[in-house]
Amino acid sequence: MTRIRARRLDGLTSSAIRDLLELTSRPEVISLAGGLPAAELLPTARLAEAAVSALADPASAQYTETCGLADLRTVIAARESGRLGRAVDPQQVVVTHGSQQALSLIAQALLDPGDLVVVEEPSYTGALQVFRAAEATLAPIPVDDDGLDTDALEELLAGGARPVLVHTVATFHNPRGAVLSAPRRAHLASLAERYGFRIVEDDPYGDLWFGTPPPAPIASHTDRVIRLSSASKIIAPALRVGWLLADRDVCASVELLKQGADLCGSSLTQRIAADLLADTAWLDAHLTTLRGTYGSRAHALTDALSAEFGPDVTYSPVRGGMFTWTTLPLAVPAAELLPVAAGLGVAFVPGDAFAVAGDHTRSARLCFATSAEDELAEAVRRLGAAVRAAGDARAQVQVQS
C-alpha cells in the first residue's frame, strides 16, 4: 500500500499522556497520570434518569443544530452571565464535542501557518497539539504559582511580538496547578486591548475550588476573550459537551467549520447536559461533594509527599482542580523514573510532556482526583521506592563506569 501522509502530520506526535494510558492500565498500578474524574463520583443514576427523560422525545435521538441545542445554549449563557457579571447572549455560545473541539476549531478559524500564539510553559498538551497542527509559531511564557507571568508577556509584546492568540488555563492550571492572580488577570486583559490579540481562557476546572472561589474570569475584564469550558469535569466526560463563549464573528466561523468537522453534536447528551446544568439544586450539591472529596484528596497527596520526601520535594499549592505539579529529588529525569515507578505500581506524567521549550526534567504532574486517600498514600510510598531504586541504579552505573 502506498504510504500517503499529508504534510500536516509532520512533527505531530501522539500525546504522551494518551500513550501513557496503555502503560498504566494494568489494574495493580495506581495511576496519578490521567486527568480522569473520580469514577465513583460520576452521577450515573442521575444521568440514567436524564437519559430516560430525554428519550421520551424522539428529538433527542435525531440530528440537532450545529451550534448546539437551544436549551443547552440558554442554560450555559445564564451560568456564564452570573460568572462574568454581564448578560451573555445564547447566540454567543457554541456547544462543541468537549472543549478540545472548541480549541481545535478556534485554531482552524483564527490561525494561518506561521501565526504567533503565546502558550504557557508548561502547557496543556492538547492545546500544543492543536496549535502545532495549525502550523502556528509558539511563544512560551512561564507559569509560576500565580499563573502566567504577564510581565514576561508584556516584555515580549514591547519587543514587537504580535500574537494572534494567548492561550491560558488561568484557573487550576493543567499541569501547573496554579491560579492566575486577580491583578494578573486585569493586566492580561489590558495587554489584549492594547496589542489587539485574543485570549483563549480555557477553563474546565473553575468550579472545582476547595477553600475559596477563584478570581473572576478574565472574560469579566475584557470582551477580547474566547472562553472555553466543559461538562466533563463537573458532570461526566462521556457527555462530550464542551462550549465556547465568543463574539459573533468567532461563533459564526466556528459553526461553519463544525459543519464540516462533524455536522452537529449529540442531541441526547446535550439534552442530558441541559437537564443537569439547569437543575441547580442537584448541581450545587454535586459540586459541593466534588470540592470536598477532591480537596481532601489533594491534601492527602501533598501530606504524603511531605512525609515521604521531606524538604526535598516541592509541590504547587492545591487550591482546586485535579493536579499538583511536583518537583522531586531525582537522580534521573522523570521520564526515566516512570518505567521504574510503573514497575513498582505507580504512574504519573513526566513534566517534559508539557514542555514547550523549557526543562521540566525533575517535575511531574500528579492527579489527585481519581484515587481515594489511602490509595494516594500508597502511591506516594511506591513513588518514594521508585525514586530510591532509580537513584541506586544510577549510583551503580556511575560506580561501574
Next chain:
Amino acid sequence: MTRIRARRLDGLTSSAIRDLLELTSRPEVISLAGGLPAAELLPTARLAEAAVSALADPASAQYTETCGLADLRTVIAARESGRLGRAVDPQQVVVTHGSQQALSLIAQALLDPGDLVVVEEPSYTGALQVFRAAEATLAPIPVDDDGLDTDALEELLAGGARPVLVHTVATFHNPRGAVLSAPRRAHLASLAERYGFRIVEDDPYGDLWFGTPPPAPIASHTDRVIRLSSASKIIAPALRVGWLLADRDVCASVELLKQGADLCGSSLTQRIAADLLADTAWLDAHLTTLRGTYGSRAHALTDALSAEFGPDVTYSPVRGGMFTWTTLPLAVPAAELLPVAAGLGVAFVPGDAFAVAGDHTRSARLCFATSAEDELAEAVRRLGAAVRAAGDARAQVQVQS
C-alpha cells in the same frame, strides 16, 4: 473587535442544506429537504433501555479510548467481515463522531493543498465542504442511474490525472439516489490498483435497501478502500457514532488527528451503539421495519410525482436509501422555485446545492424517509402548485418586459 479570519475559511460557505433547515422549520411546511430519519421510527425505548444498562457501569460516563470503545470496534469489525467476505481486524476500525468526522479526518490525514480528489457530480455537500477546506483540487465525474461513470474516470486517469482520493457514495447515492453497478465497482477497484489512489466508500445507507440488497461493497474488491459508515441512519443520529475501516497506517493517522480534534468520543453513546448493533435479532427486525416503511414512502412519492407532473418529470429509480433525484418541468431554476414552494408549504433541496461544476438547475433532491405517505402526496400537490405559480409569475414577467 479586530476581524481575524484564517485563510482556510476563504471560499468556505455554509452548507445550503443546513441553512435551508431554517427556512423549512415552520411546522406547516412539509420538508422533503432534510436527510433526517423518520422520527417515529427512532427506537427511543430501546435506546433508553440501553442507556440505563450502560450507566450501571461508571466507565460509560468516563473518557474512552480515542479510537473508540473496544467492544464497539469488535462488533463493527464482525459486521464488516460478513459484508466484505473476509476477516476484518477490530484494529482496522476507528470510531468517529459520525461518519462526517471520519471524512474530515481522512482529508486532513491524506491531503495536502492542491492534491487532486475525484468527487461525484452531483456530490454529497459534506464531502465537498471537507475537501474544499483541505484546499484540494476537485475533479468531478458524472453520476448516472448506475452510479459513478467509471469510464469517464478511466479517461481522466489515462489523460494523466493522478488523484489521491476518489470519493463515492456508491450505494443509494446522496443526492442522486443511484447504486453503483457491480461491474463498475470492480472497474473502480481495478483503476485504484492500477493508478494507486485510495477510494473513500462513503456508505451510510447500504442497509436501507427495498427490494434486493445492493452489490457487495467496493471494499470487497480491493484493500485500497477507506470504508465509512454510521449508526445514524440505521439506529439514531444522536448517537453520533460513525466509523471508518482502513489500513493500519490510515487508522493511526486518523487516531492521531482525532486526539487533537476532540480527544475521544462518548463512551455512553458508543456503549449504546455496541449494545444495539450486537443485538442482531432486534436490529434485523428494526431494519426490516425501516426498509418496509421507507420503501413504501419512496413509491408513494414517485407515484405522486408521476400523477402530478405526468411525463414532464423524471426521477431516479428508488432502490433504497432516503432520496430521489427529480428533474422537474421548471420555468425557473429550482433555487428560485424554493421560496415559492416554501410559501406554499413544501421544501426540497435545489440540485445546484450538490453541484461541483455541473448544472443541476432543473433538479431537486427529495427525501422520502421523513414524512408519512399522505404527507408526501400532499407535498407533491403543493410542489405542483408551486411549479405552476412560478411558471405563471415568469410568464407575467415576460409579458411585462
